[in-house]
Amino acid sequence: MGEHLSVSTGELDGFEGLHHAVKGSHVDVMQLERGKLRGTLSHVGIGDFSLSIGTFNVGVRTQRIATDDKLIIGMLLGARSRVTHWAFDMQPADVLVIPPAVEHDGVFQSASAYAAIRFDLAEVPAIFGGEPRLSDAETWQEKNHFRANDAIGMTAADRLPQIVSYLAQHPGALSDSSAEFWKRTIIDCVTATVVTSLPPDDFGHLPSAMKLVRDVEDYLHAAGTRPVHVSEICAMLRLSRRSLHRAFHEVFGMGPVTFLRHKRLCAIHSILRESRPGDTTVTEVALQQGFGELGRFSQYYRLLFGEYPSQTLGYAV
Known part of the structure; x- marks a missing residue:
C-alpha cells in the first residue's frame, strides 16, 4: 500500500521552498513582502494523482511554465490580502483551472493558503463521466476561474487540510480501493465549485x-x-x-x-x-x-x- 499512497508534510524556511508548490511541477517564486517566509507544504500522492497544500506568511509572485500534459485545478483556501491569477481576482474557495502547457502567473499580495490537484487529462472522462459538460477533455484546455458558492466552497476549503492531516497520521492504513475513494473525495472537494457553477x-x-x-x-x-x-x-x-x-x-x-x-x-x-x-x-x-x-x-x-x-x-x- 505504501507505493500507492504517499503523504509528506514539512515546514517552509524561505521562498525557495515554494519552487515545488505543486507536486511534480517547478514554480519560479519571487518574494514581494518583507520578512522571513515561513509556512508549510504538504503533498498527497495516489498513483499519478497529487494534492498539494501550502500556506505562507508573506506575499509572493509565482510563475510556472508547464512541461507535461498534466491538468492542475487549484483552490484558494485563504488570503489576508488580494490574490490574482492571470486577470482573475480570487476570493477564498474560488477555483482556478490551469490547462496543460499553459504558463501560469499568480500574485499573492500577503499571507495566503492554497490547494492544488494535478492529474492526467485522460482521467477526466472517468472523473466527470456523469457531467457531459465536464467529461470532455477539451473543456479543460482553456484557463478558467470559477467563483465559489459560499457554503459549499468554504466547506471544501476547510475540509482539504483535514484530509491531509488524516492521511498523514495513517499513511499505511489504506487499501488500494480505499485510496481511490479518498482520491475521489479530494477531487470532489476541489471541483464542487465547478459543478455547482453549471x-x-x-x-x-x-x-x-x-x-x-x-x-x-x-x-x-x-x-x-x-x-x-x-x-x-x-x-x-x-x-x-x-x-x-x-x-x-x-x-x-x-x-x-x-x-x-x-x-x-x-x-x-x-x-x-x-x-x-x-x-x-x-x-x-x-x-x-x-x-x-x-x-x-x-x-x-x-x-x-x-x-x-x-x-x-x-x-x-
Whole structure:
C-alpha cells in the first residue's frame, strides 16, 4: 500500500521552498513582502494523482511554465490580502483551472493558503463521466476561474487540510480501493465549485427514479465492501449529480451522499461485529471506509445504530 499512497508534510524556511508548490511541477517564486517566509507544504500522492497544500506568511509572485500534459485545478483556501491569477481576482474557495502547457502567473499580495490537484487529462472522462459538460477533455484546455458558492466552497476549503492531516497520521492504513475513494473525495472537494457553477440540466429524459436507484444498487452490490464515492457512480452510470439527487430523494427521502454514508456505516458495523478487539481498531476500519474525522464518524455511527463503534467491536466474540 505504501507505493500507492504517499503523504509528506514539512515546514517552509524561505521562498525557495515554494519552487515545488505543486507536486511534480517547478514554480519560479519571487518574494514581494518583507520578512522571513515561513509556512508549510504538504503533498498527497495516489498513483499519478497529487494534492498539494501550502500556506505562507508573506506575499509572493509565482510563475510556472508547464512541461507535461498534466491538468492542475487549484483552490484558494485563504488570503489576508488580494490574490490574482492571470486577470482573475480570487476570493477564498474560488477555483482556478490551469490547462496543460499553459504558463501560469499568480500574485499573492500577503499571507495566503492554497490547494492544488494535478492529474492526467485522460482521467477526466472517468472523473466527470456523469457531467457531459465536464467529461470532455477539451473543456479543460482553456484557463478558467470559477467563483465559489459560499457554503459549499468554504466547506471544501476547510475540509482539504483535514484530509491531509488524516492521511498523514495513517499513511499505511489504506487499501488500494480505499485510496481511490479518498482520491475521489479530494477531487470532489476541489471541483464542487465547478459543478455547482453549471446551469441546471433539467432538459432531456430522466429515467424513472426507481429504475435509476436499482441501477445504482446493482453497481454497489458488484463493488462489494469497498467504499464507493458518488462521483464514481455518476461517471460509471453516466448520471448527473442532479439526476441522482432527485431520484434518491424521491425513493428514500435522502440524497445519495447520505445514502452512501449509511451504507458505509453498515459495512463498518458488520466488520466490527465480526472482528476481535485485538485484531483491528475502529480507526483502521473507519479510514478504510472513507471516514477521516473520527469524532464526526462516531456521531454518525451512534445516531444510526444507538451505540458507539467501540461498543460494537467490544461485543464481538
